[in-house]
Amino acid sequence: DAGITQSPRYKITETGRQVTLMCHQTWSHSYMFWYRQDLGHGLRLIYYSAAADITDKGEVPDGYVVSRSKTENFPLTLESATRSQTSVYFCASSGTSSNEQFFGPGTRLTVL
Amino acid sequence: GQNIDQPTEMTATEGAIVQINCTYQTSGFNGLFWYQQHAGEAPTFLSYNVLDGLEEKGRFSSFLSRSKGYSYLLLKELQMKDSASYLCAVRGYGGATNKLIFGTGTLLAVQP
Numbered sequence: 001d002a003g004i005t006q007s008p009r010y011k012i013t014e015t016g017r018q019v020t021l022m023c024h025q026t027w028s029h030s031y032m033f034w035y036r037q038d039l040g041h042g043l044r045l046i047y048y049s050a051a052a053d054i055t056d057k058g059e060v061p062d063g064y065v066v067s068r069s070k071t072e073n074f075p076l077t078l079e080s081a082t083r084s085q086t087s088v089y090f091c092a093s094s095g096t097s098s099n100e101q102f103f104g105p106g107t108r109l110t111v112l
Numbered sequence: 113g114q115n116i117d118q119p120t121e122m123t124a125t126e127g128a129i130v131q132i133n134c135t136y137q138t139s140g141f142n143g144l145f146w147y148q149q150h151a152g153e154a155p156t157f158l159s160y161n162v163l164d165g166l167e168e169k170g171r172f173s174s175f176l177s178r179s180k181g182y183s184y185l186l187l188k189e190l191q192m193k194d195s196a197s198y199l200c201a202v203r204g205y206g207g208a209t210n211k212l213i214f215g216t217g218t219l220l221a222v223q224p
Contacts, residue, residue, distance in 0.1 A: 031210045042199065042216035043155070058211070090154060094210050099143060101212065103154035 003027075006091050006104040014112050019078045021107050023091030031094045032074040033101065034058075034066065036087040043090065049074055081111045114138045116215035118200050123221045124190055132185045132218045134200035145212060146174050146185045147199040155199055158185070187220075195222045 004025040013019050023032065034046040035058075045058030047066040055066050063085060065077045074093075078085055091104040116136045124130040136144070143162040147155035161167055161176035161183060173186040187194055197219050201212040 033211075035214075040216065043201075043214040045211060045213075048211060059213075098210075099145070099160045100157040101210065103156070105154050 004091065004093055004102055004104040006089075006107050008107060009105065010108050012110045012112065013081050015081060015083060017081050019081050019109065021076045021078075021089055021091075021109070023074045023076070023104055025072055025074075025091075025093040025102075025104075027093065027095065027102075028071055029093035029098075029102075030071070030096045031101075032068065033092040033094075034064070034074070034076045035090045035092065036060065036085075037090060037106075038087050046076065046089075078109075081109075083111050085109065086111045114202075114204070114213050116200055116202060116213060118198075118215045118218045120216070121219045121221070123223060124187075126190055126192060126222055126224050128190050129186065129188050130190060130220065132187075132198050132200075132220065134183045134185070134215060136181050136183070136200070136202045136215075138202050138204050138213060140204040141178060141202065143203040144174075144176055144183050145201040145203070146172075146183075147201065147214075149197045149199060149217065151196070158198075190222050192222050192224070195220060 007022045033048045035043040044060050049055045049068040052071045089107045092101040094101045118134045146158040149155040159174040166175045171188045176183045197217040199217045200215040
């Protein structure tokens with residue numbers, strides 16, 4: 001199916017474990033983004049990518065790592081999960097000439 | 113710094129009109145966006161303003177005043193399904209990155 005997908009949709013992990021959240025889009029959009037959404041903070045940008053092999057930090061990058069070896073994939077890795085990283089994570093993409101960002105369905109991550 | 117303010121919650125009656133305000137202070141401006149987000153779902157794009165004035169799209173309209181750092185989203189003929197969070201977001205200048213800064217959102221409850 002065309003669109004933007006995220007996996008897993010739900011994840012429970014323990015403090016100190018490594019976790020990777022996947023994001024895949026079928027539109028060949030240049031830009032991809034990772035946000036986290038927490039009560040009282042709204043959506044905050046973690047990392048973004050303007051093209052394959054080009055990534056940059058957003059507002060809250062600490063504790064996260066990203067890569068973009070292929071245009072369609074933009075995985076987000078928590079190298080050593082902490083309780084403060086419990087959140088809902090949204091991936092988004094947009095085209096070069098597009099004003100709109102399209103959001104994936106989100107991943108609800110709980111770190112115990 | 114960058115700051116986007118919108119009311120936390122609003123309540124309105126089915127069939128009525130409601131206006132959700134957003135004020136912003138950002139380093140540069142290259143567009144203001146409104147997104148709708150139903151509980152447990154991803155944000156979806158509603159509107160985009162880059163020039164001053166009103167943009168109308170069916171029951172939804174969005175207004176922008178760049179000199180005042182102010183926007184509003186107007187929802188007419190409210191329906192129960194309009195109960196959702198409404199997110200205001202600003203794109204700073206250097207728009208090649210398509211990065212957005214989001215406000216914390218306004219939770220709208222539509223009552224019968």
